[in-house]
Amino acid sequence: MEFQKTPGWLDWYARPSRPRFQLPAGAVDAHCHVFGPGAEFPYAPERKYTPCDAGKAQLYALRDHLGFARNVVVQATCHGADNRAMVDALVNSDGRARGVATVRRTITDRELQDLHAAGVRGVRFNFVKRLVDFTPKDELLEIANRIAPLGWHVVIYFEAVDLPELWDFFIALPTAVVVDHMGRPDVTKPVDGPEFELFVKFMRDNPNVWSKVSCPERLSVTGPQALDGERAAYRDVVPFAKRIVEAFPDRVLWGTDWPHPNLKDHMPDDGLLVDFIPHVAPTAELQRKLLVDNPMRLYWPEEV
Numbered sequence: 299m300e301f302q303k304t305p306g307w308l309d310w311y312a313r314p315s316r317p318r319f320q321l322p323a324g325a326v327d328a329h330c331h332v333f334g335p336g337a338e339f340p341y342a343p344e345r346k347y348t349p350c351d352a353g354k355a356q357l358y359a360l361r362d363h364l365g366f367a368r369n370v371v372v373q374a375t376c377h378g379a380d381n382r383a384m385v386d387a388l389v390n391s392d393g394r395a396r397g398v399a400t401v402r403r404t405i406t407d408r409e410l411q412d413l414h415a416a417g418v419r420g421v422r423f424n425f426v427k428r429l430v431d432f433t434p435k436d437e438l439l440e441i442a443n444r445i446a447p448l449g450w451h452v453v454i455y456f457e458a459v460d461l462p463e464l465w466d467f468f469i470a471l472p473t474a475v476v477v478d479h480m481g482r483p484d485v486t487k488p489v490d491g492p493e494f495e496l497f498v499k500f501m502r503d504n505p506n507v508w509s510k511v512s513c514p515e516r517l518s519v520t521g522p523q524a525l526d527g528e529r530a531a532y533r534d535v536v537p538f539a540k541r542i543v544e545a546f547p548d549r550v551l552w553g554t555d556w557p558h559p560n561l562k563d564h565m566p567d568d569g570l571l572v573d574f575i576p577h578v579a580p581t582a583e584l585q586r587k588l589l590v591d592n593p594m595r596l597y598w599p600e601e602v
């Protein structure tokens with residue numbers, strides 16, 4: 299099948315630099331995606347965007363180039379609940395990738411078992427309206443209750459302004475809960491203002507809640523962008539991510555978000571993006587927890 303990319307689509311950065319920051323041994327890129335390729339794994343009819351192809355070979359080449367040891371491949375909304383491209387990436391990773399799926403309530407127990415055998419360890423509930431149609435909360439809770447016995451967790455993606463309305467649903471989830479990109483704070487607001495305080499309280503009050511401190515390239519308003527050798531990029535995001543890393547060092551994850559779906563104004567150099575990490579996790583201990591210990595506990599608990 300032939301797919302036309304969404305107009306204005308930005309492809310990933312072709313020749314990323316090598317990070318200056320040396321990742322600790324065993325580092326996990328805990329948030330990235332594969333797209334198709336569409337000819338092999340068609341994009342879902344209900345998708346809100348059509349990306350460039352970005353397959354497993356390119357993802358694993360980037361992993362090796364940047365110095366990561368493992369990946370967590372998160373189902374992207376352009377594939378809907380058809381997890382085949384993500385599963386194909388997992389089963390062809392020599393055990394070095396685990397995944398997060400999107401499932402519907404119609405999934406059978408057998409299908410869940412098969413996903414588990416392939417390396418899936420979580421489901422993603424997406425509340426970002428430009429990305430997905432609404433799914434009733436009773437369906438999501440039913441799914442959460444079915445995946446809990448497998449030892450899986452729930453990944454949630456939402457905008458900061460929607461946290462108050464979603465709060466009660468989130469705290470009813472029976473598993474570990476991982477928030478994508480710190481709940482997308484508006485970084486033009488103060489880091490100690492009411493909006494981000496609510497997110498901090500969400501993590502403080504609920505010890506099962508984790509956060510990815512990823513996607514500065516998506517959250518930043520004033521940059522500077524991770525381009526042209528800039529190794530201190532996205533300075534407006536640093537106080538937010540650093541605060542979460544320092545307050546909850548055992549419940550944070552980091553990922554590249556490659557191939558960076560839906561960026562509108564620039565595509566970061568992934569090598570320079572890795573150089574963002576020591577700005578938010580300044581000590582070797584924080585870096586080891588963020589990049590190795592925490593993702594291993596969540597995705598490869600049998601090795602910990």
Ligand SMILES: O=C(O)/C=C(\CC(=O)C(=O)O)C(=O)O
Binds near residue numbers: 373376478
């Ligand atoms: O890659 C991300 O985490 C963020 C996305 C895309 C996305 O979540 C998806 O398509 O599944 C975004 O903000 O557009």
